[in-house]
Amino acid sequence: MQSKVIISVSGKSIEVERAKLRLWFDLEDVRSKLKEAVERGDTQAVSLTLCSYLSAASHEDIELFQDANWEEVAIAFAEITFLNAPLLHLPLFDYHDSKEVDTVSWEYEGRTWYLWVHTLAKAYGWTEEYISNLEIETGLALIQETVVDDQLMKEWEWSLTELAYPYDKGSKTSRFNPLPRPGWMGRIANAPKKTTLLKSMLPVGYIENVSGMGLHGTDADVVH
Amino acid sequence: MLSIDKAITLYQLLKPHLPNEMDDGLDYVSHVVKSMEVNPAVYLGALVLMTGIAREELIEKEIDELLELFVSGLGKNNVAALRSFCVSLGFDNG
Numbered sequence: 508m509q510s511k512v513i514i515s516v517s518g519k520s521i522e523v524e525r526a527k528l529r530l531w532f533d534l535e536d537v538r539s540k541l542k543e544a545v546e547r548g549d550t551q552a553v554s555l556t557l558c559s560y561l562s563a564a565s566h567e568d569i570e571l572f573q574d575a576n577w578e579e580v581a582i583a584f585a586e587i588t589f590l591n592a593p594l595l596h597l598p599l600f601d602y603h604d605s606k607e608v609d610t611v612s613w614e615y616e617g618r619t620w621y622l623w624v625h626t627l628a629k630a631y632g633w634t635e636e637y638i639s640n641l642e643i644e645t646g647l648a649l650i651q652e653t654v655v656d657d658q659l660m661k662e663w664e665w666s667l668t669e670l671a672y673p674y675d676k677g678s679k680t681s682r683f684n685p686l687p688r689p690g691w692m693g694r695i696a697n698a699p700k701k702t703t704l705l706k707s708m709l710p711v712g713y714i715e716n717v718s719g720m721g722l723h724g725t726d727a728d729v730v731h
Numbered sequence: 732m733l734s735i736d737k738a739i740t741l742y743q744l745l746k747p748h749l750p751n752e753m754d755d756g757l758d759y760v761s762h763v764v765k766s767m768e769v770n771p772a773v774y775l776g777a778l779v780l781m782t783g784i785a786r787e788e789l790i791e792k793e794i795d796e797l798l799e800l801f802v803s804g805l806g807k808n809n810v811a812a813l814r815s816f817c818v819s820l821g822f823d824n825g
Contacts, residue, residue: 541820546821550739550740551736554734554735554736555736557820558735573735573736575735576732577737577738577808577816581735
């Protein structure tokens with residue numbers, strides 16, 4: 508894992524270290540503001556958020572990036588976003604639900620960070636300072652593990668209640684009705700089972716495989 | 732070379748006139764210039780940004796001189812790379 512990059516802006520060489528969890532969270536927040544500004548086509552907001560991102564990541568003044576030529580800014584942005592990209596693909600953070608999430612009445616600006624701190628502090632007893640300085644992957648993976656633990660505990664508790672076994676009048680039996688899981692905890696689709704066919708049942712001659720799957724247990728696209 | 736805010740403004744002005752891909756630099760520039768013939772206001776706006784010369788002053792110049800300034804501005808600001816960068820940020824490309 509790369510731990511730092513050296514960027515060059517307006518003749519100045521700056522060493523930028525890989526962000527810890529808190530700074531990474533702030534940088535991702537700036538990136539989402541950048542995305543929104545791009546979607547609005549707000550040129551001033553785009554350049555401002557780009558320079559804010561670089562300033563926050565490098566601990567340099569924003570003016571340094573605002574006055575620099577655009578190519579240096581673009582290269583620095585690419586290098587720093589690559590440096591801070593999480594190396595783990597975690598379903599909790601990668602999953603995008605198409606359903607719109609309703610804003611709750613207890614929502615407030617910056618709540619997500621406090622939710623993360625609360626989740627980790629409750630599970631491990633760590634302080635906010637300790638959590639802020641976790642490696643990006645460690646923090647994210649442990650948040651997912653904590654959320655998984657909570658869900659499995661809720662499922663266990665649900666299975667012990669009568670609500671989990673509704674009575675069906677038709678069959679006069681009770682059937683287990685599991686607690687629904689969040690979308691990101693859905694089942695992984697299994698690869699289709701391989702079936703073998705007798706050679707005598709295969710077409711004769713030249714076969715061009717357009718299915719994207721191997722033929723006769725091979726990865727070949729063409730079989731003679 | 733332009734700063735990031737001016738470069739993004741330049742991209743917003745030029746984007747309908749920038750070709751997707753063109754290997755030859757000369758073809759690229761002639762495509763942009765030809766596409767902008769119908770839009771002199773954008774042409775002038777892009778020139779103001781790239782040269783830093785006031786609009787009134789640019790209007791006084793010969794057409795050939797303006798073309799030279801425009802072409803050198805495209806090259807100096809690496810407009811093809813600017814387009815790739817802006818598209819990578821999520822801007823639409825045309």
